[in-house]
Amino acid sequence: MDGVKGIVICTFAARFKFRWVVLIPATTEATQMTASLSPIHRSRGQSGADHRDLNRAGLNPLPSLQPQHPLHLVAPEGQLQVHTAPYRGSFGTVLSQAMRSAGLGSRVAVMQFLKGGVAQGPDAAITLCDRMVWTRPAVMGCLSDPAGSSDAAAVDAVQAIWRLCSRHLACGDLDQLVLDELGLAIALGYLDEKEVRDSLEARPGSMDVIITGPSIPESLMGLADQVTELRRGF
Numbered sequence: 001m002d003g004v005k006g007i008v009i010c011t012f013a014a015r016f017k018f019r020w021v022v023l024i025p026a027t028t029e030a031t032q033m034t035a036s037l038s039p040i041h042r043s044r045g046q047s048g049a050d051h052r053d054l055n056r057a058g059l060n061p062l063p064s065l066q067p068q069h070p071l072h073l074v075a076p077e078g079q080l081q082v083h084t085a086p087y088r089g090s091f092g093t094v095l096s097q098a099m100r101s102a103g104l105g106s107r108v109a110v111m112q113f114l115k116g117g118v119a120q121g122p123d124a125a126i127t128l129c130d131r132m133v134w135t136r137p138a139v140m141g142c143l144s145d146p147a148g149s150s151d152a153a154a155v156d157a158v159q160a161i162w163r164l165c166s167r168h169l170a171c172g173d174l175d176q177l178v179l180d181e182l183g184l185a186i187a188l189g190y191l192d193e194k195e196v197r198d199s200l201e202a203r204p205g206s207m208d209v210i211i212t213g214p215s216i217p218e219s220l221m222g223l224a225d226q227v228t229e230l231r232r233g234f
Contacts, residue, residue, distance in 0.1 A: 078175075078208040080200065080223050084183070084216045085230035091180050094212050098178050102132035106175040110134045111165050113158050113185040114143040121157065122164045137161050147189035158190040165199075172204030181213035183220065193217055 054060070083094050095110065102108040108131060121138030128134060137143075137157035147155050162185075168174050185191045197219050203209060211220060221227060 076206050078204070078206050079225040080203075081208070081210045081226045081228070082216055082221060082224040083210065083212045083228045083230070084214060086214055088181070088184070088214060091212050094178055094180075094210055098132060098176060098210075099129055101176055102129040106131065107173065108132040108176045108178070109165075109168060109174050110178040110180065111161055112136045112180040113161055113190065114181045114188075116140055116142065116157070122160055135161060135164065143188070143190075145188070155190060158185055162191055162196070169199045169203045169207070169209075172207055174207055176208040176210065178210045178212065182211050183216035184213050186217055187215040193219060196220070197223070 091112075098108050098110055110132065112135070114137070116137050116139035118140075120136040122135055124138075125133045125135040137154075137160065139154050139157045143150065143154060143158070147158075165177065165179065168177055182191070182196065186193045186196060200209060200220065200223055211224075
């Protein structure tokens with residue numbers, strides 16, 4: 001019943017059960033009934049009392065949240081990394097990373113300047129993982145002699161690889177470009193250091209460039225965002 005409270009008193013005997021019901025009018029005031037109501041239904045006086053109780057207890061209400069600015073997409077920023085070692089043959093780790101990136105969907109090109117083979121060259125590149133292009137110069141074997149003592153065909157083959165790299169650096173059609181033994185090709189006289197540096201400085205900001213091998217010139221080391229040096233050989 002609304003406004004009343006029922007009290008049921010039960011008395012049990014051995015064979016009979018008696019029940020008396022006494023109705024007592026409710027004496028609860030309206031202000032006490034608002035204790036279970038939500039804050040939006042509270043009276044203005046009760047809300048003010050609540051705030052005063054919080055202030056006396058040293059508890060302040062939380063500030064209202066300010067509207068946040070919408071998120072903006074940021075273009076990916078590429079890095080110039082150098083993996084160097086005092087010996088030739090430190091290329092395997094970088095090659096495995098390049099293959100993993102290609103397997104995850106990145107456009108990758110691996111350029112080796114001084115390691116040739118059978119039926120190599122820019123027109124006979126090998127495609128791996130459907131997205132990684134592996135190119136070597138059109139020479140037999142590995143080049144280790146200075147350009148001045150090598151034949152003109154070998155010098156042209158190395159420079160053809162660099163021209164292909166320059167086009168990739170200019171148009172930005174790759175996510176990752178690996179330049180193996182670039183520093184050694186400069187040191188042996190096959191490539192011009194200033195031309196290489198200018199192309200690397202003008203590369204797109206979203207392209208990762210990884211230079212591997214020994215004899216990396218200081219001008220290229222100064223452009224690097226990350227330098228990894230292997231100090232022990234086999």
